[in-house]
Amino acid sequence: MASFLSRRSFAKQAALATASTLATPTILSANPYQHKADTVVLGHNGFKYRVVPGWGVLDAAKNPVNDCHEMVQDAKGRIILLTNETKNNILIYDKSGKLLDTWGHDYPGGHGLTIAGEGADQYLLIADPERHQVIKTDLTGRELLKIDYPRETGKYDYPTLFKPTETTVNPANGDIYVVDGYGLNYVMQYDKNGKLIRFWGGKGETNDTFDCCHGIVVDRRNAANPILLITDRRHNALKRFSLDGKYLSTIALPGSYICRPVIHGNSLYGAVFRSTSDAYPDSGYITILDKNDRVVSTPGGTEPVYQDGKLGEQRKDRTNSPFLHPHDVLVDEDENVYVAQWASKKTYPIKLERVA
Numbered sequence: 001m002a003s004f005l006s007r008r009s010f011a012k013q014a015a016l017a018t019a020s021t022l023a024t025p026t027i028l029s030a031n032p033y034q035h036k037a038d039t040v041v042l043g044h045n046g047f048k049y050r051v052v053p054g055w056g057v058l059d060a061a062k063n064p065v066n067d068c069h070e071m072v073q074d075a076k077g078r079i080i081l082l083t084n085e086t087k088n089n090i091l092i093y094d095k096s097g098k099l100l101d102t103w104g105h106d107y108p109g110g111h112g113l114t115i116a117g118e119g120a121d122q123y124l125l126i127a128d129p130e131r132h133q134v135i136k137t138d139l140t141g142r143e144l145l146k147i148d149y150p151r152e153t154g155k156y157d158y159p160t161l162f163k164p165t166e167t168t169v170n171p172a173n174g175d176i177y178v179v180d181g182y183g184l185n186y187v188m189q190y191d192k193n194g195k196l197i198r199f200w201g202g203k204g205e206t207n208d209t210f211d212c213c214h215g216i217v218v219d220r221r222n223a224a225n226p227i228l229l230i231t232d233r234r235h236n237a238l239k240r241f242s243l244d245g246k247y248l249s250t251i252a253l254p255g256s257y258i259c260r261p262v263i264h265g266n267s268l269y270g271a272v273f274r275s276t277s278d279a280y281p282d283s284g285y286i287t288i289l290d291k292n293d294r295v296v297s298t299p300g301g302t303e304p305v306y307q308d309g310k311l312g313e314q315r316k317d318r319t320n321s322p323f324l325h326p327h328d329v330l331v332d333e334d335e336n337v338y339v340a341q342w343a344s345k346k347t348y349p350i351k352l353e354r355v356a
Contacts, residue, residue, distance in 0.1 A: 080093075161183055186213075215258070221266060233257050300323045302314050
């Protein structure tokens, strides 16, 4: 794996940026293939961003991270990061990158992070493939519910086959959907109390099966007809399903090994941890789709090009990217994007400030 910025060089990057003019901020690119100060603007077609130097960087001796897997924002505007570092599984920031709180020591595989509920009743769902569980907690870390391996499906002979990667919640009834992306690739639907309702999928090559169903979200952009969007990562696609598990259609994303779909407004965002090949390291970027499911911007990647209605294969833009392995994105109310990364030298999240 290519060398990433050390914390010392990251601090140097921040100092360079501070010393530059406000009109044309200059940063040192985090791209290991580019070693010069430059004005870096990422993205395309009105979705363009500038890296905010040093955002969220902490004292690693006090608040270390390992893999920064996912991020959500609560009703108070706080940004909650999940890492599989058990010294502090949860880091809570404000939007400026100031650390507000930490908790969690019991999630060695902390991977999927979902926030649901309203106001003071918000809660988190943590998918931990090493614990072979999904754990519901309040925002202070108190455990409220555990979902163990779905023995009742008849597909799992023992608990360690269950390696959940993500969850989503239907706000209409509290149903919890779990994808077993690192396990047997089934999708489980539970009621709000953790009782299994149904399951579908499994590993395969057909429309209704998966090869790494890594992420899932309830898509309510059409309020009259909410659906599920589920990642089929090794097939470079997102798949639409009804809320009761019937396959509807596929969104092809050639070259993009997308982690989970994230909806903000009418747009769909996703972190792509690698491009062109599952085995091609340090090749990730961000992808952004419009309401018609067309890729309109690829921050850190090549410009999206359609020919005869089909998207061409995309890849990392090696000349202009701060990313190694993006694993999740969070979009705030100001349209800024926060990027958590997997296997990226234990670096803290990257904030992208929207500039166009």
